[in-house]
Amino acid sequence: MRILLVNDDGVYSAGLQTLRATLERMPGAEVYVVAPDRQRSASGHAITLHKPLYIEEVDIPGAESPVYAVNGTPADCTKIGMLAVLPGPADLVISGINRGGNLGLDVLYSGTVSAAIEGVILGVPAIAVSLAAWENPDYRPAAAFTAQLVELVMDRGLPPGVLLNVNVPPVPDGAVAGVAVTRLSRRSYRDRFERRVDPRGRTYYWLAGDPVEDPQPADTDVGAVRAGLISITPLRLNLADEGVIHQLRPWQDWLQERLTAARSRRS
Numbered sequence: 070m071r072i073l074l075v076n077d078d079g080v081y082s083a084g085l086q087t088l089r090a091t092l093e094r095m096p097g098a099e100v101y102v103v104a105p106d107r108q109r110s111a112s113g114h115a116i117t118l119h120k121p122l123y124i125e126e127v128d129i130p131g132a133e134s135p136v137y138a139v140n141g142t143p144a145d146c147t148k149i150g151m152l153a154v155l156p157g158p159a160d161l162v163i164s165g166i167n168r169g170g171n172l173g174l175d176v177l178y179s180g181t182v183s184a185a186i187e188g189v190i191l192g193v194p195a196i197a198v199s200l201a202a203w204e205n206p207d208y209r210p211a212a213a214f215t216a217q218l219v220e221l222v223m224d225r226g227l228p229p230g231v232l233l234n235v236n237v238p239p240v241p242d243g244a245v246a247g248v249a250v251t252r253l254s255r256r257s258y259r260d261r262f263e264r265r266v267d268p269r270g271r272t273y274y275w276l277a278g279d280p281v282e283d284p285q286p287a288d289t290d291v292g293a294v295r296a297g298l299i300s301i302t303p304l305r306l307n308l309a310d311e312g313v314i315h316q317l318r319p320w321q322d323w324l325q326e327r328l329t330a331a332r333s334r335r336s
């Protein structure tokens with residue numbers, strides 16, 4: 070079982086290294102870590118096209134697996150890991166463990182989730198794991214849970230084009246209330262820009278704001294994590310809305326008529 074382990078918090082982050090140590094202990098696991106050389110959270114699915122990427126082996130005390138740092142984005146790390154680092158095809162891509170949850174619309178901004186998506190794009194099952202804790206995070210329970218989920222995914226497989234987005238609640242080991250397979254919530258943020266003046270007298274803006282903590286259904290990721298449950302949300306890459314495609318057929322016809330009319334006026 071060849072695992073590519075990636076993240077967006079950077080190669081030295083505790084969440085990544087805790088998960089690496091846990092996965093290394095799984096029988097038959099061959100782990101490769103390829104991670105950004107610095108903090109790259111909220112970089113979404115950006116990839117690097119206009120500058121070279123460098124892969125540098127990093128010495129992590131106690132690590133049994135090779136660990137590489139890349140001067141690129143989380144999605145770059147998955148791509149370059151699969152295509153230039155691993156000695157053969159990966160069986161699984163795991164991204165994390167992220168510091169902080171990736172819930173609701175976070176998945177669109179998250180480097181953690183995007184690195185896992187890149188695995189699915191390359192045809193490999195993938196799991197993104199986040200710990201919904203900021204203060205003194207203990208990654209060990211989330212890492213142990215991930216190892217169990219890995220066994221299950223390896224045994225049963227995942228449908229093509231689907232990844233699992235896992236969020237672990239911020240509770241002490243043993244206090245997790247359970248596991249829930251969930252929908253994505255529609256939690257939003259109260260975004261605001263702090264407007265300040267720099268020492269040279271120029272105005273600058275800094276994005277701030279907090280999630281709107283309104284009630285969320287119990288069967289969503291936010292609802293589950295609030296209830297102390299580990300949330301597993303299957304995410305599908307195909308963003309096209311099949312229902313609305315049908316609804317928009319009249320638009321297609323209307324626009325087609327205009328195109329045809331314009332063409333006949335020109336000729």
Ligand code: MN
Pocket residue numbers: 077078109110111167168181
């Ligand atoms: Mn992060």
